[in-house]
Amino acid sequence: MRKHFDEELLQVKNEFITMASVVDKSLLQAITALEKNDPVLARDVIELEPKILDFERLIERRCMLILLYQQPVASDLRMVSAIMKMISELRHLSNQATEISELIITNHTKIHFGEVEELVEMGQKVRRMTYDAIHAFSVSDERLARQVVSQDDEVDNLFTNAKKMIVKGIKTDSFKPGTGVDALMISKHMEKIGDYSVAMAAWTIYMITNEPVEMILASSTNSNV
Numbered sequence: 001m002r003k004h005f006d007e008e009l010l011q012v013k014n015e016f017i018t019m020a021s022v023v024d025k026s027l028l029q030a031i032t033a034l035e036k037n038d039p040v041l042a043r044d045v046i047e048l049e050p051k052i053l054d055f056e057r058l059i060e061r062r063c064m065l066i067l068l069y070q071q072p073v074a075s076d077l078r079m080v081s082a083i084m085k086m087i088s089e090l091r092h093l094s095n096q097a098t099e100i101s102e103l104i105i106t107n108h109t110k111i112h113f114g115e116v117e118e119l120v121e122m123g124q125k126v127r128r129m130t131y132d133a134i135h136a137f138s139v140s141d142e143r144l145a146r147q148v149v150s151q152d153d154e155v156d157n158l159f160t161n162a163k164k165m166i167v168k169g170i171k172t173d174s175f176k177p178g179t180g181v182d183a184l185m186i187s188k189h190m191e192k193i194g195d196y197s198v199a200m201a202a203w204t205i206y207m208i209t210n211e212p213v214e215m216i217l218a219s220s221t222n223s224n225v
Contacts, residue, residue, distance in 0.1 A: 019055035020134040030097040031123040035114040042101035082207040093196040096189040111179040118162035129197040148201035155194030162187040
């Protein structure tokens with residue numbers, strides 16, 4: 001019985017890592033599309049959305065079956081609970097990558113978002129955080145997960161700086177009509193990606209240590225005050 005349960009748990013973990021890899025790929029493609037002003041690559045990101053949604057449904061169903069028909073011990077229960085939370089974070093993250101891609105497609109003939117340095121810097125930052133959050137889960141690395149959580153304020157500061165520079169550009173007519181607002185939207189989507197990466201890292205820490213997620217996030221905020 002225990003062997004069968006361990007096999008089911010490993011299958012769910014591997015499927016989660018596969019889903020996470022697809023989401024990470026979509027984010028990398030979205031950031032690359034932004035840097036290169038590539039609408040074709042942006043469309044590839046959008047086409048990954050149905051696959052990501054299918055993964056979420058599959059993994060959620062497997063987790064529910066484990067909870068219904070098995071009796072997981074505390075550490076196993078934390079893993080299943082963390083995965084159920086993190087697949088939601090992954091889907092939200094992929095939605096942000098899709099939103100960014102749609103804005104690239106809409107505006108690629110009017111503006112090269114990759115020339116807005118603040119957007120490129122934010123994009124590279126949140127993509128690295130996403131990769132690290134996924135890796136931290138896959139190898140149960142508490143230290144790496146806490147590093148991701150600690151970078152929340154860095155992303156917020158990058159977002160604040162990006163807003164200031166973009167608003168300044170709008171006021172001085174550095175952007176074509178409408179493109180400045182869309183640049184602001186992209187910066188907001190990137191900030192949300194950072195938030196979802198932090199949340200995933202926090203759930204990994206919970207899985208490893210049983211420390212409540214709320215306390216993990218609160219302690220990070222306090223340490224950066």
